[in-house]
Amino acid sequence: MFDPAFLFAGVLNGLLAGGIYVLVAVGLTLIYGVLHIINFAHGSLLMLAMYAVFYLWRLIGIDPYAALPVVIAGAFGFGFVLYRLLIGRYNHGRDENILLITLGLSIVIDNVALLFFGGDTQTIDVPYAGTFVEIGAAFLPLPKIISFGASLVICAALGVYMAKSDMGKAIRAVAKERQGARLVGIDVENVFAVSYGIGIACLGAAACLLMPTYYVTPSSGHAFVLVAFTIVVLGGMGSFAGAAVGGFIIGITESLGGLFLGEQLGQIGISLIFILILLLKPTGLFGSKA
Amino acid sequence: MLEVRDISKSFGGLKAVDSASLDVASGEIVGLIGPNGAGKTTLFATIAGFHRPDAGTVSFEGKPITGLAPHRICATGMVRTFQITQPFAGISVRENIMVGAYFRTADRRLAAREAEAVAALVGMTDQLDQRGADLTVAGRKRLELARALATGPRLLLLDEVMAGLNPTEIVEIVGVIRNIRASGVTILLIEHVMQAVTSLAERVYVLNQGRMIAEGTPAAIADNEAVIEAYLGHGAAKVLRA
C-alpha cells in the first residue's frame, strides 16, 4: 500500500481533482474578496449547473466540453440576476444575515432540484470516458486530464481578464477600496453584480469539466460546499493565488486521505484542515486579513 | 489616580502613539486634545485595555493595569465610552443601561432602578423605552455616557461625547458632565470642540502625531506656541464655528 508508485498515482489523481476545485474556489473567493459575503449557496449553485450540463447532454446531446460557452454564459446571467434580485439587496449589515440568506437559497435550490430532477444519481456517458493515459506508473482517465487542462486555461483567462480589462480593473479597485472606487465614479453595485456573475460562471465552467467523470444528485452541493470553503480559507479569503494553491493541496489531501484512511475516514482531512486553519491562522496562506 | 507612562503603540509600521504620558488626579476633569489622527483614540483604547501597548505602563489607583482585558479594567473602576457610538441597537434604552448596572448587581430590580437613576442623571428619562437604534446622535451620546456610568466607575474615559452635537446639545451635555463630576466621578475626556474643553477641563494635554507636546491649564495651552503651530492653526476655525 505504501508503494511509491501507488503514492505517485494518488498525488496525480489529487492534482487533477484539485485543478477543478481551483475553479470552484476561485469563484467563491472572488465573491468574498469583492463583496465581502460568504456565499453559502455556492455548492448548490454548482449542483444546479451540473444538472444543466446533464440535461443539455441528455436532451440535445451536447457534449459537456462543447457546452462550456453556453453554460458559462448561462451561469453568469443567472448569477448576475440573482445578485440584482436577491443578494444585492441584503449584502449590507450583519455578515451572518447574508450567510443565512444564502443558506435559505441553498435549501430552496436543493429541494427544487429534488422536486424536479428526483433523487437519482445521474451521470453522463461520454465515449472517451474509458480512455486512459499512462504517466509513469499511473493510469489516468483522459477526461480528467482534459478537464484539468481546461480548468487551468479558464483560470488563466480569468486572471488576464482581471488584470487587463476595464471591468477587471474596476473589480479589483472595488475589492481594495469600495468607497474610493465609488468616489472615482465606478458603478459599485454593477461591479458587485458582475463579480457575483463571474463567480457563478466559474461554477458553470467547473460543472462542464466535472460531469464527464463525476455524477450529480440534488445533494451534490453539500459535498462541494465544505471543500470549497476549506480551499478558500486555506488559501486566504479573497486571494486568487491562495485559491489555486489551496485547490491543489485539498485535491491531494482528499486523494491521499482516501488512499490511506479509506473512503469514509478519508474525508476527515478536509474538515480538520478547515478547523485548524480557522483556529490557528485564519488569514490563511495568502490572505491579508480575515 | 490614573498614571500613564511612556505608552507606545504601533499598527504595522505606523506609530500611532509614541511614548505618551499623562496623569489624572482624583476629582479632576482632564482634557486630551489634538488634531485628527493624533492618536487620541488609540491612546484611550490602550489605557482601557482594548489594545495591548508595545511599551509603557498604565496604573490606576496605584495598581498596575497594563495589558489587562477591558472587563478587568472595568472592574477596577475605570470605564470608557466610544467616539463612534456603539448602542445595543435592538434593545431599549433601559435595557442598554441595565447592562452597565448589572456590573454591580445580579438583581434585576436593583439594576432597573439603577438604570432609571442614571437615566435621570443624564436626562434620558423620557427615552427609557425607546430602542437604541431609534435614538438621535445626541441620544446615542447620552446613552454611551449613561451605560458607562451605570457600571459605577470612579474614572470615566469619554471619547468625543460632543462631536456631532449642535450648540444647544453641547451646552446640555456639558451640564450633564458637570453633574457627573459633582457626583464624585473623575473624568478624562478626548475632545475636538475646544470651547467645550476650555469650559469643562481644569487641565489639558495636547497630543500631536502620537506625542504629548504640551500640558497645562486651558489658558496656558491656548498660548503655547507648539500647540498653536500643531493644532490651533487648524483648530482656530473650529473655535469660531463652535
Added chain:
Amino acid sequence: MSRAVLLCVVGLAAAVAYPLLVPNYLVTIGMLVFFTAFIGQSWNIAGGFAGQTSFGHVVFFGTGAYTSTILQVTYGWNPWLAWPVAMAAGGAVGWMIAVLSFRAGLRGSYFALITLAFAEVFRILANSVPFTKGGLGMLIKADPRPANFQFKDPIWIYYLALLLCIVSLLIAWQLTRSRFGARLVAIRENEDAARALGIDVFAEKVKVLTLSGAMCAAGGTFYAQKYLYIDPGIAFGVDKSVEMLLVSMVGGAGTIFGPLIGSFTLMGINEVTRWLASVVPALKNVQPLSLIVYGIMLILIVARLPDGLMSLFRRRPRHA
C-alpha cells in the same frame, strides 16, 4: 402581563388535553412539534439570544444520542441514568468548541462555518470508528417499559416532549430577566461595547454554548429513545442543524416562543404539503416542497422580519 399569563395557561391546558382528544398519528405530530421546539430552543439560546449563529448544532444532538445509546447498548446502562451523562457530554463538546473558537477570536460567519466543520468531523468519525458501529448505526432493543425510557402508548412520549419544551421555555424566559441573559444580548448586539461595560465576553460565550450543547444533547437522547435507532447521518447530518436554525429564525430568534412558533409552522407546512400530495396526484413527490417553502421563509424573514413571526404578534418593538 396578565394577558400573557392567561394565554400561557390556556395554551398549556390545550397542550395537555390535546393527546386525549386526537388519534395517535396526531399525537405523534404534536410530540414532534414540542421536540423540535426543544432542540430549536437549544439553538436559540446560543444563536438567538447570544447571537452566536451555529450551522452545526447537530454536533451536540449527535453527541447526546450516541453517548446514551452506547452506554445503554454496549455497557448495559439504564437510559434514564445515561441521560444526564449524555447531557454532560454535549455540554463538554459545547465547552470545547467554544473555548477553541472564541479563543481564536472567531465571530459571525466564521463561527457558523467552524461549527459546521466540527459536525462534519463528528459525522465522519461516527461513520468510521468501531464503538459507534460505523455506518450501520445502532439499534436499541425494543423493551417498552417506562423504567426503560420506552413507552407503548405515544401519549407518554408526547408528554415527555411537552415537558422538555416547557423546561426550555422556562430557561429562555429566565434569560430574558436575568443578568446572564442581559449580558448575552449585549454580546449579540455589540461585543466591543459589552467588553467596555465589564462583561467577560469570552467566558459568557463559553457558558452559553456549554448550556446550549447540554440541552441539545438531551434532545439527542430523547430522539434515540423514541426511534430506537441512530446512525451517523441522522445523528450528525446537516439536516437537523438546519432544522434547529430554521425553527428559531422563522419563529423569532432571541425570543422565548420563537422556536415553538417556528416548529408549529414547520409541522403545519409539512402537513399541508402531505395533504396536497394526497389530493393532487401530479404532486406525488412533494416532500421537498415544504423545505422549499421554509427556505423562502428563511430568506424573507432575514430580509424583512428580523424578529421572526413573533414580531407579528407584537404591537411594539421589544422592551422590558
